[in-house]
Amino acid sequence: MGAENSKRKASPKTAFKKRVCSFLNLASPTKDISAQTIERAWKDKLDSELFAKLQRVIFKSHTAISFESFADFYYKLVEGTVDDKASVVFSIVNPKNEDCADLSALQSYVANVLNTLVNLHRGSKEFSKWNDIGRPPAFYSCDNLALYITKDMPESFALEKLENWYNGNAIFKRVSDYVYQSAFSVYEDHRTFIPLPVQDALVNIKGTTILTLGDILFLNSALLAENTVKWRLLYSSSVHGQSWQTLCKCILGQGPTLIVIEDEHNAVIGAFGSASWRLSPSFYGNDSSFLFALRPQLSLMTPTGFNSNFQYINSGAATLPNGMGFGGKLEYFGLFLSSDFGKGKVSNSCTTYNNFKLPNDPKDFDIKHMEVWGVGKPDPTPEELGERRTCLDQDPTASALLEMAGKTMHSKDLRQAKPEDEYLENCSR
Template sequence: MGGEASKADVGRKEYLTAEERQSALKTLHKLSKGGEALSISVLEKHICTYLSPEAASRLTSLLTKLRSPMGNKTPVQSVGCGIVVDNLGPLVKGSAEKHNYLTYTLAGGDKDGVDSDAIVKYLEMIISSFLRLATSQQGYRAWHSGSQENVIRVSRALLHDLLYRGAGIKETWSQPPPKAQFTYDEFERFILGHTIFTTLETEVVCCCFDLPSQADQTPILPLPSLVPKNYSSLLSASQVLLLNSSLPAFLRSEWRLLFSSVTHGCSFSILMKQIVGKGPTLIVVEDQSGNKFGGFASVSWEVRPQFQGTADCFLFSLEPRAGVFLTTGYNSNYMYLNYLEKNTMPNGLGMGGREELFGFWLDYDFGKGSVAPSCTTYRSPPLSPNTEIQMTALEVWGVGPEEKDSDEEEGTRSKKSALDKNPEARAMLDMMGKTRVSEGFREEEKDD
């Protein structure tokens, strides 16, 4: 099998730094009460605090080499701490092939393949374990754990392309995951294109042995900011993980709470004030039936009677099913925000589709909205079974670093025109087809 490492590989290359090796050895020596040899049962019990009993048993076998990858046991009761660390190194810091083989093995794969049910169950366990560790850290506690049902939904969403073998998410939306078996090669092809699977696993294993995070500069969970004390988000931690993994990498580090109907009240004008010009955002809606859905706006919102945005926008559903729906390329009706009293265009916020058939629509009469049965802009099913929705809660998160005006950073006076400060007036000129003459007559910067 392509992922198996030969015995000669171990020890020939030092994967861990000296500091990492000492940290892992310190954990193992503590378990062995200062001895150089560690009881196999004690090691497995320790790993069980991070992984399921089945996965802990498989990882113990890999770390001690007491069992071949296909399951032949050797009756040995203890193993040297140094051997465990030698075997740990390539699993957490080795090649993609070694990472894939670790995932395949811990998920229950063998020479005959791996069952889809086992893969789903394993990912659910890894997500739960990672979130339990991550949300216990200072700064991330605002992300509440949520229900296990949310973890199940997110796991199936992340595994969609594997479970449904390339079928579109819109076509399989109401279908339960089919039961199937995958070969190592099939599983590996999927994992190579979905690195979050092995990233979560590696983080949990590293934490088990007190190794530093091996994740690159792209965070798995964003750091929440501007969150009131004791605030309870509409999003569970697993839902945050799903949405964050779908964002462009440079937007994943921080989420800023821009608007919440709980803290800001039920006002469309306040909503506009909070989100216009604030950079990319995630909008999360909860309707009268408890359905949760929304969309990612890839650019700052502007008040104007035309569609805006880029093909990086997407829609999503979180409850009762989870999924992320990318653009189709059929049109560029990505995002829309308008609020003009004397206007023939609709007033409100929408994403996708067209007038009166938006993927989802939030009316300027706060609390009312609609969901289209189909959307030409995004590959989405109806986001709610309710065509007409009554919004019970709304959140908007600014994603990525906060955009700052360069003039403000330098401490100089702003060179914005009156139209910049009045989005409604600017939108009115757009609707009338009038050019903004002042755009070409802004004060030029003077050389120092």
């Protein structure tokens, strides 16, 4: 199946068999390998359901397997081609060895692999930090991600269809390779799956995120590599309160961000802003931006290339929308959060993003919870740039408002009463 299959590797060599022995804690290859030997090697690594399914495929109705057969199975999962790996998956989800397998069996298998990925991360500092701020037990769920990964598969499918799916599913290929390399003690994949969450001097952080581990894996897989290692919690409505002024103060100049919003009907949607937020009368950002939905089901909306109206934020303007917008155009955003904090709106369509569909109904919604994660480097500070700070530099929102005012008003009009003037006056006090 393609170039990869044309380079199909030979059966396991001597060096590979040594790796199998090391994994099983054997001094040298033996004639047979018992089920108990495999259980000792895997009992603390694999999800219990995944372990049972692998045992069934490996041993069938027997209590032992030849070393050569197990080494071949090991080889297919760890170093084999896409077709090798897909054939093993097909045997797992097709226990009756029929011509076609069922989608429900594949969804269950994918969920087992994702649960194993979670198990493999349980001892990490990243998992520990997320566990502190999540909302158990829902926090551990990867069910929606399993449904998303298998969404393009039919109710019944043959091996060839599974091969095509496996080859084209980047998320699952990466997760599956990591799981089996870890299960077989072959640590070749050091890429990040769970980012390290960082809270900047926040107190009472427990329960501040509505993200599940499945959500985190889903969002992290959609980000550029440099945005997947560390996420900084910049703003949470449960910590900072529902204040537009506070939101701006927390997120302006903080680099790329993930915006996560839960509405009054428990739908969860959001956006990735690829550019650092700055108050502006115009759109900005680039095509690494995207919109997403997490609940009731996962979906990802990537740029169409039709326009570059990715992100917008404005405040105190007399003739322009005041709030935060994503996609579409001024006054008709794909997603818009009003500066009258607590109110949001989604459109019926948006030419900026593919497969645009956000679950919020009605289209105007109330924000129940909102959180913003900084997933890249913040803008350099004036000190880092070697600049002298003024009073206004102490607050990026204030300086941005003043800059905007200077562009849109004559200097003699700055003394007239405007929303931004009140903000600046309060700042100077």
